[in-house]
Amino acid sequence: MILNVEHASFSYDGITKQFEDISFSLRRGEVLSLLGKNGTGKSTLIKCILNILSLQSGKVEINGRRISGMRPDEVAREVGYVPQVHRAAFPFTALDFVLMGRAPHISTFSVPKEEDYRKVEETFARIGITHLREKPLPEMSGGESQMVMIARALAQEPSLLVLDEPTSHLDIGNQMKMIATINRLAAEGIGILMSTHFPDHGFMTSHTVAILENGRLIAQGPAEDVITRENLYKAYGVDVCIRYIEEAGRMACIPINSCGVPG
Known part of the structure; x- marks a missing residue:
């Protein structure tokens, strides 16, 4: 079991619950699609799973360890995160940007070693974007930028990949490339948690689908049983x-x- 969420609840003000009593689990090589309309708590739940926000009650475990007791670098070695949107503030090349994903494996005040560069090149090849290695981020299309974000997360060598609406703002061609990449990474053994607004993604990628409504899971299970x-x-x-x-x-x-x- 890579990810285990038990009776998780969260509130910003201590009174109004963003979500309540959420429980689900994810195994290696599985994809879980999280559906739900805007404002129902999907992104907040993801932030709690990443330990960016602290749960009001319940727990999140990554590979059997309670995430609330893990250091940020320990979380980063286990979980790769791809947010909805990334706006490049500096003209980093894809190579430089993905190399930053090696930070959890590089000690303080050290510099990337040959092994780190090798891992980055392997990651580019793994998802088929070697041709982007020298391209500056501000010059990339939405689809190219999203693939580079996934490459950076994979450079961390995580066992769990968390994707927050990975196909938002992508055209249909890049959406299909993203879906194919997700399926390929799952087949390689990575556990993937993906929030999405498109029910079809559950049929195209997922072993499990969960629907969040008003802060509670109203259904979870195989796509054919849940997407009704x-x-x-x-x-x-x-x-x-x-x-x-x-x-x-x-x-x-x-x-x-x-x-x-x-x-």
Whole structure:
């Protein structure tokens, strides 16, 4: 078990709960998609899993260790994080930026060694972006930038990868490249927790899907059991049609309208 979340609750003011009594787990090589509308607590939950915010109650364990007792460098060696948006403030090349992901493995006041550069080059090759190694971040497209962010997280050599809406702001071509990369990394044994607004991502990538609504999980389990007309109406207030698409070889979610109540 890479990630174990038990009865997790969080509040910014100590009164109003952002989320409450959240429990789920993730194994090596599994993908868990976290669905839910804006403002329901997905990003806040991710920040608690990363120990950026402290839980009000409950616990998060990474590889059997309680994350609240781990140092930041220890967390970084176990968990790679890719946020929704990254805006480059400095014209770092992809090589320099991904090399920063080696920081948890480099002691204070030391400089990157040959081994660190080798790991970075292996990471570029692993996800197929070697051609970007010398390109400055401000000159990259959204898709290129997102792949470099994943490369930086992988350079940490994590067992768990946390992706906060990894396909937001990407065109359909780059979305499909991102989905293919997620599936490939999971097949290599990395556990992946991914928040998303697209139910289809659950059918395309996930072993498990969880739906967060008003700070509580209203459903979790296999995609085919969780991504249903009833659950998505409850979560988003949108009527959908769930159908098997023979050409795609999978189930698909198609919105019908924004106000019709499922029968």
